[in-house]
Amino acid sequence: MSAAGVRTSAAALLAVLLLIVAGAGCTGGDGSGRAPRSSDPAGTAAGAKVLAVKIDNVAPARPQTGLERADVVYVEQVEAGLSRILAVYSSDLPPVIGPVRSARETDLELLRQFDRPTLAFSGAQSKLLPAIDRAPLDAVPPSVAPRAYFRGSERPAPHNLYLRPERIPYTASGTEAVEALGLRFGPPPPGGRAEDSRTVRFPSARTAFTWSAERERWLVALDGTPARTSEGEPLGAATVIVQDVTVRPSTYGDRSGNNTPFTETVGSGSALVLRDGKAYEARWTRSGADADTAFTTPDGERIDLASGPLWIVYEPR
Numbered sequence: 047m048s049a050a051g052v053r054t055s056a057a058a059l060l061a062v063l064l065l066i067v068a069g070a071g072c073t074g075g076d077g078s079g080r081a082p083r084s085s086d087p088a089g090t091a092a093g094a095k096v097l098a099v100k101i102d103n104v105a106p107a108r109p110q111t112g113l114e115r116a117d118v119v120y121v122e123q124v125e126a127g128l129s130r131i132l133a134v135y136s137s138d139l140p141p142v143i144g145p146v147r148s149a150r151e152t153d154l155e156l157l158r159q160f161d162r163p164t165l166a167f168s169g170a171q172s173k174l175l176p177a178i179d180r181a182p183l184d185a186v187p188p189s190v191a192p193r194a195y196f197r198g199s200e201r202p203a204p205h206n207l208y209l210r211p212e213r214i215p216y217t218a219s220g221t222e223a224v225e226a227l228g229l230r231f232g233p234p235p236p237g238g239r240a241e242d243s244r245t246v247r248f249p250s251a252r253t254a255f256t257w258s259a260e261r262e263r264w265l266v267a268l269d270g271t272p273a274r275t276s277e278g279e280p281l282g283a284a285t286v287i288v289q290d291v292t293v294r295p296s297t298y299g300d301r302s303g304n305n306t307p308f309t310e311t312v313g314s315g316s317a318l319v320l321r322d323g324k325a326y327e328a329r330w331t332r333s334g335a336d337a338d339t340a341f342t343t344p345d346g347e348r349i350d351l352a353s354g355p356l357w358i359v360y361e362p363r
Contacts, residue, residue, distance in 0.1 A: 264357070
């Protein structure tokens with residue numbers, strides 16, 4: 047080949063390469079315009095963005111929709127001693143999540159453990175809204191994303207507001223949210239004691255877990271009734287952490303005059319880790335709002351989780 051022909055072939059090859067690079071920058075592997083999911087969660091989880099959804103947890107709101115596909119489920123105390131759920135998604139997204147309810151001050155400190163999460167909620171009292179605006183998160187209530195929410199016809203308001211997550215500016219990372227918390231899946235620590243059930247009581251609510259060896263899950267019961275998905279399947283967790291916390295009055299209240307409790311998730315205390323049909327005594331520590339919560343054995347060794355959904359219940363001291 048002549049020198050001119052070599053130059054022409056090289057120029058053509060360079061042009062093709064530039065087109066490939068440009069195309070890769072515009073679309074994901076599926077041509078959707080989104081970055082493809084990582085096949086290496088350990089390398090990307092530290093910066094993984096999560097979607098947190100505030101979910102109703104009183105009897106008229108059950109069964110909840112999409113809760114079984116959450117990576118992490120937090121159960122916290124709200125007004126009148128009732129409970130409410132904060133479900134965190136990252137590895138997968140269901141088409142519908144709900145019923146969606148309002149945010150609380152506790153959520154803002156809790157969610158500081160994640161890297162600028164997206165928070166979906168039905169609203170909040172006017173005094174709390176400025177704090178939500180200042181918080182390092184992306185808030186997407188119905189006023190911001192009206193097309194993402196709809197009212198179901200089978201339940202009365204306020205227990206019938208649902209979210210279509212594909213209609214908000216969020217894309218699942220494909221990584222497990224537990225890894226964004228600095229936690230890992232792995233073998234259980236040595237020791238532990240056989241445990242087949244555990245109940246956490248709030249003043250007006252109960253959350254119970256019963257070990258099922260057949261399903262390899264802690265089956266959930268809410269206020270004495272077995273919890274189920276919207277398809278009728280039992281709702282379960284691979285690991286349950288009962289975290290001993292201080293729950294104190296806040297400066298907020300509801301329309302009925304009930305004070306909104308604030309759950310302190312910064313500090314330290316005892317915990318109980320349930321996995322594989324055993325209970326492990328543990329300690330939890332979180333040095334500041336920007337720090338992750340560490341769960342360790344009494345002698346300071348990290349406790350790993352069983353693979354699957356994690357439920358964390360904040361048990362009042």
